[in-house]
Amino acid sequence: EAGVAQSPRYKIIEKRQSVAFWCNPISGHATLYWYQQILGQGPKLLIQFQNNGVVDDSQLPKDRFSAERLKGVDSTLKIQPAKLEDSAVYLCASSSTAPFTDTQYFGPGTRLTVL
């Protein structure tokens, strides 16, 4: 079974530039999550999708971050414009059902550096 795929693995940009991350979850997984993990901290949920609908985006900085999951499969997370404090690892995860009843499978993450 293929795991969660993410690209790119690394990205370096200057502040005020735009960046996009891509995630392909495990086939058949209805739930998809985007997390932001700042160095030395645990992951923080940015947005949760159930199929192609948003379940929770309460912690997504909507003035600069956006995410979509077209057709309930792949997802993209965009930052426009980026700030220095956006430097972090962005993790995508998927699960077949709710997180407390099923395992979340994580992708390798995208390490973003904003200069």
Add this chain to the structure above:
Amino acid sequence: KNEVEQSPQNLTAQEGEFITINCSYSVGISALHWLQQHPGGGIVSLFMLSSGKKKHGRLIATINIQEKHSSLHITASHPRDSAVYICAVPYSGAGSYQLTFGKGTKLSVIP
């Protein structure tokens, strides 16, 4: 929202030592997750447990629901166990169940 505390934050051990990482949380839960994160960012789910104990190879996870506490043990530690270990608990937010993560325990096993 559940508060998750892990201890220690950093742990250095000699190869072969028995290791214990602790996790405490503030609100009663139905299950708790232990995750492993290697340098480079990838996260692997180790255990999901709701009671008692689970064992997988040299890893053992225990949970005491009444005391709101879980431990992850590694027996006969090896340098390849060096990683960050994170515990996570579910909470209900915005009508859905999500995970709150601890800050992680960075383990370094020295040969």
